[in-house]
Amino acid sequence: MNIDEQHFKRLLDAYLTGRATPEEQKLLDDFFETYPQLRRTSTQADAATREAIWRQLASNLPARPPQGKGRTLAPVWYSVAATIALFAVSYFLFVRYTGDTPAPQTVPLRQAATDRGQKLKIELLDGTQVTLNANSTLKFPEQFEGNVREVYLTGEAYFQVAHDAAHPFIVHTPVANTLVLGTSFNVRLTPDNRAEITLVEGKVDVGGVILKPNQQAIARQGGEPVEVRDVDVTAFVDWKDNILRFDDVRLGDAVTVLQNWYGVDITLEDPALAHCTISATYRKETLKNVLASISYMLKLTYRQDGNKIVLQGHGCKQ
Template identity: 60%
Template sequence: MNIDEQHFKRLLDAYLEGKASPAEKKLLDDFFDTYPQARQSFSADEAARIAIWQKLAAKLPEPATQNSRRMLSPATWYSIAAALALFVTVSYLLFFNSADGGQKPEPVVAQMRQVTTHRGQKMKVELLDGSRVTLNSNSSLEFPEQFTGNRREVYLEGEAYFEVAHDPTHPFIVHTRESNTTVLGTTFNIKLTAGQGTQVTLVEGKVDVATLPDKSTPAQHITLLPNQQALVRNGNDTIEVREVDISLFVEWKDNILRFENMRMDQVAAVLEDWYDVDITLEDAALANCTLNATYRKETLKNVLASLSYTLKVKYRQDGRKIVLLGSGCQAN
């Protein structure tokens, strides 16, 4: 569905009023049927389907009177989809409890969802428990449409900033390839980098960081406190902990780029993800140069101009391909 928010609202209203054309009705029915619970439970029950659409319609704003149009972003579509998934599950339980004279229905298996960002993208996701996640570029988050059981579990690749809704009876667990981070409700950042391991930076509250156990080695645990960072390295069954300036590791979510004594090859890698470009260092010695700078919502053009002035380098750009030119720096 590549339509704006008001169009979607009007389409839904027409459907509920019985005024939708056959093509419009099919469009919404196809969207509804992308959810297995909906397709299996309500495919033959029009009344239950309409009841769910009515609940969803109540969450959308009324059509605007102006000519302004706002396209539905991926995050907005996720919110609609998540709401639909919740209504389907709740309605399933209520409808079949009533229809079967109170008999307990078969448990509904939570369907997994995945959101993915590419280079140059960030995305905000709100989970159904109220937790909020900001996903950095080149990252993905897998999570159930609805948390079930006594734990809230998600799976991360890349980097994300978590604001977890407090729930002492349902721990929230973030799984990566190398560690498990468990919280009850707090704010923290997790970054998984190929070849470097998993980095957990705590903003507030407490978290438990654990290595992954294997047959011969039990999981190692540490409790992280605010302004501390844990690093679980590839193939290492120990956890390193250090005190850090947390702003260096979380300001990205506010579109702030901060480089503190960072090598240019690492700077280039960050800029590639941030602006969706490919950067080449013409002279390998440029990698030894270091950068100390902060950029707040700057354009790529302004960042490149700053690099030229600060490091005495030039650059050549052809679309998304950028070459940094200069004599470089000597290795320490």
């Protein structure tokens, strides 16, 4: 059957949406079973995994066919087979490890942890660089073994993953897991048990959803669909360079950030202050300067006794 890549992509779309004819379904299924790596994965994977593999195949095909004669189905497949075979294997491994309970570890894990007011930079033995934000923990093996590189995160961290196509990198969190080959991204667990994965460059998979640069995935516990939105990534990764940004942020939320950032306890004397919003950027500023700035913006005063701070004022009009 002679078809070009554009036609093949349409076949995949029909396959995934249930519109393919029995003959088209058999054609694609036969090709799926042709390659050993994919066949080994497909026999152990569920329907959702197989669909994710097909979607990844579709995303790797160019939108337009090359100039000249249409290609046969086989050459079209060969042009992306290596990529999809790798994805199939890594996706299956990813699915194995996405349960609520992590898979048993055969390698002892080391732990790096930060308290409030601390940040920590770590370089793993594979060359991956991790910046750990305040009040966060990263568990990782001294030496990665097996087919995947796995780490376990609570809190927030910025990852610059060393590229290794043969050994996908997985960041486990209590809410969602992120699968990558080599890329830069931020992972943050929020106080309300959400996971925010913000992609700076490369490509990551969050629960079967593929992110592009300048996109953020929001995952929640309980099996809810992953939400994807376009974002200004600097707002989510500036912290690693000691830049503190508040873009129309509620003071109540800003206080939580400040407590972790500077290792202090902040109380709002009037609970109504929590609903006031601030917009400001602070580059390596002292706590004193930040408090003075916020006090000026919202017409507040504050008193400090050691690590305990009280913000005072009359709130703001909503």
